[in-house]
Amino acid sequence: GIQVEQSPPDLILQEGANSTLRCNFSDSVNNLQWFHQNPWGQLINLFYIPSGTKQNGRLSATTVATERYSLLYISSSQTTDSGVYFCAVDLINYGQNFVFGPGTRLSVLP
Amino acid sequence: DVKVTQSSRYLVKRTGEKVFLECVQDMDHENMFWYRQDPGLGLRLIYFSYDVKMKEKGDIPEGYSVSREKKERFSLILESASTNQTSMYLCASSWGREQQYFGPGTRLTVT
Numbered sequence: 001g002i003q004v005e006q007s008p009p010d011l012i013l014q015e016g017a018n019s020t021l022r023c024n025f026s027d028s029v030n031n032l033q034w035f036h037q038n039p040w041g042q043l044i045n046l047f048y049i050p051s052g053t054k055q056n057g058r059l060s061a062t063t064v065a066t067e068r069y070s071l072l073y074i075s076s077s078q079t080t081d082s083g084v085y086f087c088a089v090d091l092i093n094y095g096q097n098f099v100f101g102p103g104t105r106l107s108v109l110p
Numbered sequence: 111d112v113k114v115t116q117s118s119r120y121l122v123k124r125t126g127e128k129v130f131l132e133c134v135q136d137m138d139h140e141n142m143f144w145y146r147q148d149p150g151l152g153l154r155l156i157y158f159s160y161d162v163k164m165k166e167k168g169d170i171p172e173g174y175s176v177s178r179e180k181k182e183r184f185s186l187i188l189e190s191a192s193t194n195q196t197s198m199y200l201c202a203s204s205w206g207r208e209q210q211y212f213g214p215g216t217r218l219t220v221t
Binding site (some may be wrong): 103 | 198200209215217
């Protein structure tokens, strides 16, 4: 069946450290998004990245559609980066909506 | 900037009550979505709409209905609220199959 997996499920970092979050998906992808859910529950758009690499400040993302994975890089982490990171995948053969991964919970300690 | 708003941040209702959750977007998006989020289960799609008066069932439509009378507004209706519908409800909108934008969420408690 359709699968979107994220790893690691939990990550604890010291402030200033770098990290890589991974999203694997089981089918060809039309689009892919990364979100950060803050402590109040709001989902913040980070990247819309069906393929290639994008950068926004300390964050960057790479999607390799042919190998069915995407990576989110966080450099020089800050306490405000804490929260849950979701990838959401629009799979070509699965209709007109996104399938969400289970998320990676990131805790950045001061 | 795209703005998606939801009618309430927190809501407490009694079992059996009819509950309306409203979502409004200001970017003329054709697609709108309702999700619920529960610990350990992630985000699950309840219903979505790709045009006015059109709706499609998502993964967990049972116990819910929706209404889309105007393009900018998408309502989720719990006909007779039950305790297992206590959850975080998230609305989103998008243009076609492009990126989704989310509202702030409504934390619903049914007692």
